[in-house]
Amino acid sequence: EVQLVQSGAEVKKPGESLKISCKGSGYSFSIYWIAWVRQVPGKGLEWMGIISLGDSETKYSPSFQGQVTISADKSIRTAYLQWSSLKASDSAIYYCARQMGGTFWFDPWGQGTLVTVSS
């Protein structure tokens, strides 16, 4: 079964750093891309960026460029989303989702990671 399993919920203070993860299983890791999608509770889906698991090429939405860093470690089949200095406005659910090169949809999705940033 193809699965993306994300790391658990996080509670952080403004200014702290954070790295959340998304581990894939059940498929050939390298031919896919992993996207990160933000959802503020009660709001819609926002595409943040995407990373190729083959060569680590990365693309960012202009809204998130410079605000987050997307990376991956093929050896452990894991993609990451990280912040160097969190803000309260980063509080949201973050989903990872798989995209196969040459197709342009996301399937499956991880279960989501809730990030709460509060002083």
Added chain:
Amino acid sequence: SYVLAQPPSVSVAPGKTARITCGGDNIGSKSVHWYQQKPGQAPVLVIYYDSDRPSGIPERFSGSNSGNTATLTISRVEAGDEADYYCQVWESGSDHFVFGTGTKVTVL
């Protein structure tokens, strides 16, 4: 940037047909994908390439795309179809992905 507009809400009686629109400039020239998100759950792909269904998605779900509007149609609506639905495209000009604003489907 490319904008996809969806109605905030659609209400439908059980057994009837729900139509959810996704409006965008010349969206008919793009491939549209649709996701269902139930409360507290991650999104699930229900339609890809405008009208194809992944395995496990009921035939009641169908899609179309032409001109400036793509449509997700849910036939013989059931209580379990109550969810938020999002359209999504890949914008080739910017090489970015875009989600629609989302539509909440309420089964009366």
